[in-house]
Amino acid sequence: MVDYTNLKEFDNKVYPVEVHETSNLFKRIEPLMTPSKLVTKYLSGIVLDGYTTDQIQQEIEYAMNEMELMLGIDLVKTQYMERLPFDRNLYKAFVYCKCNHGPILSVEELSITSSNGEMIYKLPPTWLEMGQAHRRQINLIPILSIFGATGLTDGQPSNAGLVFLQAINNFTWLPAFWKIKYTAGVSKTEGQVPIVVNDLIGMTATIEILSSLQAKILYNQTSISQDSISQSVSGAAGKTYQPRIDELKENRERMMRKVKAKFLSKYHLSNI
Amino acid sequence: MKLAIKPLDNVSSENHWNYASEINLQEGQINDFYIQIVDMSKQLVIRDDGAIVPLRYIVQGTAKAVSIEFPSLNTAQVFTVTGSAPFSDKSIWKFSLTSSQTPKSGNIKVTITEDGISKSFIASNIMSVELLNVGSC
Numbered sequence: 001m002v003d004y005t006n007l008k009e010f011d012n013k014v015y016p017v018e019v020h021e022t023s024n025l026f027k028r029i030e031p032l033m034t035p036s037k038l039v040t041k042y043l044s045g046i047v048l049d050g051y052t053t054d055q056i057q058q059e060i061e062y063a064m065n066e067m068e069l070m071l072g073i074d075l076v077k078t079q080y081m082e083r084l085p086f087d088r089n090l091y092k093a094f095v096y097c098k099c100n101h102g103p104i105l106s107v108e109e110l111s112i113t114s115s116n117g118e119m120i121y122k123l124p125p126t127w128l129e130m131g132q133a134h135r136r137q138i139n140l141i142p143i144l145s146i147f148g149a150t151g152l153t154d155g156q157p158s159n160a161g162l163v164f165l166q167a168i169n170n171f172t173w174l175p176a177f178w179k180i181k182y183t184a185g186v187s188k189t190e191g192q193v194p195i196v197v198n199d200l201i202g203m204t205a206t207i208e209i210l211s212s213l214q215a216k217i218l219y220n221q222t223s224i225s226q227d228s229i230s231q232s233v234s235g236a237a238g239k240t241y242q243p244r245i246d247e248l249k250e251n252r253e254r255m256m257r258k259v260k261a262k263f264l265s266k267y268h269l270s271n272i
Numbered sequence: 273m274k275l276a277i278k279p280l281d282n283v284s285s286e287n288h289w290n291y292a293s294e295i296n297l298q299e300g301q302i303n304d305f306y307i308q309i310v311d312m313s314k315q316l317v318i319r320d321d322g323a324i325v326p327l328r329y330i331v332q333g334t335a336k337a338v339s340i341e342f343p344s345l346n347t348a349q350v351f352t353v354t355g356s357a358p359f360s361d362k363s364i365w366k367f368s369l370t371s372s373q374t375p376k377s378g379n380i381k382v383t384i385t386e387d388g389i390s391k392s393f394i395a396s397n398i399m400s401v402e403l404l405n406v407g408s409c
Contacts, residue, residue: 002345002346002347003347004346004347004348013408013409014409015408015409016408019408021408022407022408023407024404024405024406024407025407026407027406027407028406028407028408028409029403029406029407029408029409030402030406031377031399031400031401031402032377032378032397032400033397034293034294034397034400035293035294036292036293036294037400053291053293056293057293057396057397057398060397061396061397064397076345076378077345077346078345079345183345186409187409188409189376189403189405189409190344190345190346190349190376190377190378191375191376191377191378191399191401192377192403192409193409194409
């Protein structure tokens with residue numbers, strides 16, 4: 001569990017990206033995918049032969065995990081702790097911190113910590129700039145408060161750690177200098193996700209279920225004849241649902257690209 | 273023993289109810305819901321309608337209780353509700369939430385206490401809560 005008593009939050013909503021406030025005239029979020037919703041939206045009319053609610057639930061859980069990995073975003077709030085290097089160029093760029101996970105919802109701690117875990121200096125959360133937190137970028141801009149008495153109230157300087165602070169002057173790069181604790185997730189409201197993300201989960205689970213169902217279909221042709229009456233039926237056998245699966249895969253790929261573009265930024269960082 | 277829960281709806285007596293696939297609640301109102309405790313390690317029963325259900329688990333003991341913890345990453349938002357057994361069938365338990373108690377959608381943690389001995393387990397993605405703010409998150 002996480003203590004959120006001392007933090008700096010991202011001001012805007014996470015989804016839609018860069019939105020500050022919305023009305024309830026249009027629904028964009030909903031609870032995490034459930035079996036009844038999956039069946040209603042994606043599997044309506046399909047005979048779920050042999051599938052129990054528990055099995056559908058399990059398929060949804062697997063789909064959620066797969067989507068979390070494929071999208072590179074957390075479906076529910078998760079706290080991370082990262083050790084970031086001291087990079088002179090990034091330091092001069094207002095302590096530019098590029099985190100590995102996002103969208104960042106809040107930062108609970110940014111400190112200078114030694115390799116034995118001793119906190120040398122905890123930076124005041126008020127100095128943190130969260131404007132680009134949805135793109136996993138945190139900066140430190142102490143310009144406004146550094147001259148005020150309140151600016152240093154959260155700082156915890158330690159004489160033993162002076163060498164670390166001096167290191168800023170002597171090194172261009174230190175492998176683990178900053179420690180940042182932050183919470184990331186696709187929604188500020190736990191358990192709720194954007195409908196587009198739920199759609200991706202639903203498509204992924206449906207692909208697995210349809211794939212499993214069509215594998216059970218053994219025959220592609222049946223023929224019955226008696227006296228002068230005959231009847232024959234032919235089908236795609238193990239490929240009965242393949243067109244639907246292909247359609248879902250195509251939609252999923254297209255949607256994933258859009259979602260990733262909303263939450264991720266591609267560029268290269270270097271200390272050369 | 274592998275304990276689990278099955279959400280129930282349309283509960284009118286211990287003999288009249290349906291299995292539901294999840295617990296559906298709405299924010300901003302008093303919510304009641306029922307669950308049945310089942311043992312997934314016992315032989316499954318195939319009903320007339322083809323549905324496969326596990327055997328119920330009757331909570332034992334003189335002092336017995338079933339509680340549900342609604343998780344959150346934020347410690348301050350975690351809360352627990354203790355259920356009541358409205359019928360003589362002690363596998364069915366009722367939980368009542370006030371209008372200010374809004375769980376998060378997803379997993380819940382169930383704890384069964386029988387004469388001081390507790391058993392806990394997670395019910396996965398079983399809670400679905402519709403919020404009043406649906407425009408952004």
